[in-house]
Amino acid sequence: MKVLVAGGAGFIGTNLIEELLREGHQVVCIDNLSLGNTNNLSVLMENPAFIFYEGDICDRNFLANIFEKENLDYVFHLAANSDIRASAQNPDVEYKNTYTTTYQILSCMKEYGVKKIFFASTSAVYGNKLGVLLDENTPKLEPVSYYGAAKLGSEALISAFSYMNDLKALIFRFPNVIGPHLTHGVIFDFIKKLNCDPENLEILGDGNQTKPYIYVKDLVKAILKFMNSVEEKKENVILYNIGVNTATSVKRIADILCEEMGLTNVRYHFTGGPVGWKGDVPRFLYCLDKVHNAGWCAEYESDEAVRKTIQNILATKID
């Protein structure tokens, strides 16, 4: 198949493209490089089955030209602002990079008759539902971040475009995803801080913020496993919570990091409060029955994913 990976120079996109190429697909990648990085793609550039377009997916003419030219079979839509903490200061980033990208991609799919899409959604659509085991039927989705709002709006667009144009859509609501090519987040921040001062570590909140971390390789396996499963279904849109059954606290991440860096005398300084930054959801718990019953389960637990990611980052250089 010839597939588009929108936002393919980003963290998850890069990992996905590697696997898509390995499985023999032709990959067209579009990225504006706002968070994505061509370093991630440099190895791929030599692959004749890979084409890269640098540009803005919000620019309909730019996007339509690529749809016109490339004759696509499938769209993987991973283009979004993924730095929720940053967009809390500037919601325009979400309006543009997270919502408008979805709108323009769906419009082009409608116009050029592309019928299949995978969409990267997020646990942030649920909002802050402390103590609720979140499954795909949980009512009253009330996002607290602009990011979660733009992703929920994108899911709504996919619902309407799928119905109106007979598209088939696969949506995963991701938890925190980590692994090779990671660009930001708590692990990144901690490594940078400890590189500057290996004796003190500032930790936002009380350190008890606890979330499931999925290893990106596990996530990519799930995408490839289910990418064509929607065709067999009656519904136009299939949605799964995806993740791991375990979770890791921010303090535990700091502990694992100190172990891996061989640091024994680090003093933790907590900024205090249950939330690291406004718009963050400090704890959530997924019900994964639906995706497990469909035959997929993550290989790595949350703590293992954290440790593997730390090892991977420490083995490469960090600026």
Next chain:
Amino acid sequence: MKVLVAGGAGFIGTNLIEELLREGHQVVCIDNLSLGNTNNLSVLMENPAFIFYEGDICDRNFLANIFEKENLDYVFHLAANSDIRASAQNPDVEYKNTYTTTYQILSCMKEYGVKKIFFASTSAVYGNKLGVLLDENTPKLEPVSYYGAAKLGSEALISAFSYMNDLKALIFRFPNVIGPHLTHGVIFDFIKKLNCDPENLEILGDGNQTKPYIYVKDLVKAILKFMNSVEEKKENVILYNIGVNTATSVKRIADILCEEMGLTNVRYHFTGGPVGWKGDVPRFLYCLDKVHNAGWCAEYESDEAVRKTIQNILATKID
């Protein structure tokens, strides 16, 4: 209070403004006149408590200038494409007039410290859930129209902006609303058709599409009753289904219209099928317990609302 009515030259906006002025509020109205009509506002123009700005709410500078100048206490956001059937052909209208208007209004509220908003949402956010009694906790909102998708996306934005900026929001999910100043819809279409040919009436679908119709005066009373109730609540966002307990079929609308026009020999021609046009939700049923328990109930049943609206339109001229 000094209030903004965004989309105030439209059908519901005009009715709302009349009541807001009667209650002694100062009203700032913005409308791009895409569906709104200054004829509706001509009587109001002489009222010194009323100011009208013609322009596009998607234009941030235009909107910000009004926020800067007017020192608003409350925003009633009714700006949207309300012609779902039209936008089924052109979703750009929803992206712009329904979603982007919400985004820009919330951004200006954030910037200028306006803390209270009423938002006109819709039953279309639920999608097509035949046989389900829809209440505010119904899970899996899957809009089938671009309109419903843009409204659900707007609700998500309100959730995030409210949390991040301590806004208080009141959201009503409207059913079909009819009454004086109506601009389009089935009643309008039927009158036009019968004016052309009083012996034949084409009816889209099988005529059994059955929906609750609320009289606009009832709706406006509910908005005024609850507009400040959110301040007393712990939640940032209060959401109600609003409507009537009864419903009217399309064929019944035709019958009432023929009675009111004094036509006895009209042949109905059904285009057939359960849906009038793609993207329409042919039947839905609201649970209204939440709003009834809060002390509001519609005065007019669905059939009465239809008859009053027909009488009102027939008493005025239709082009």
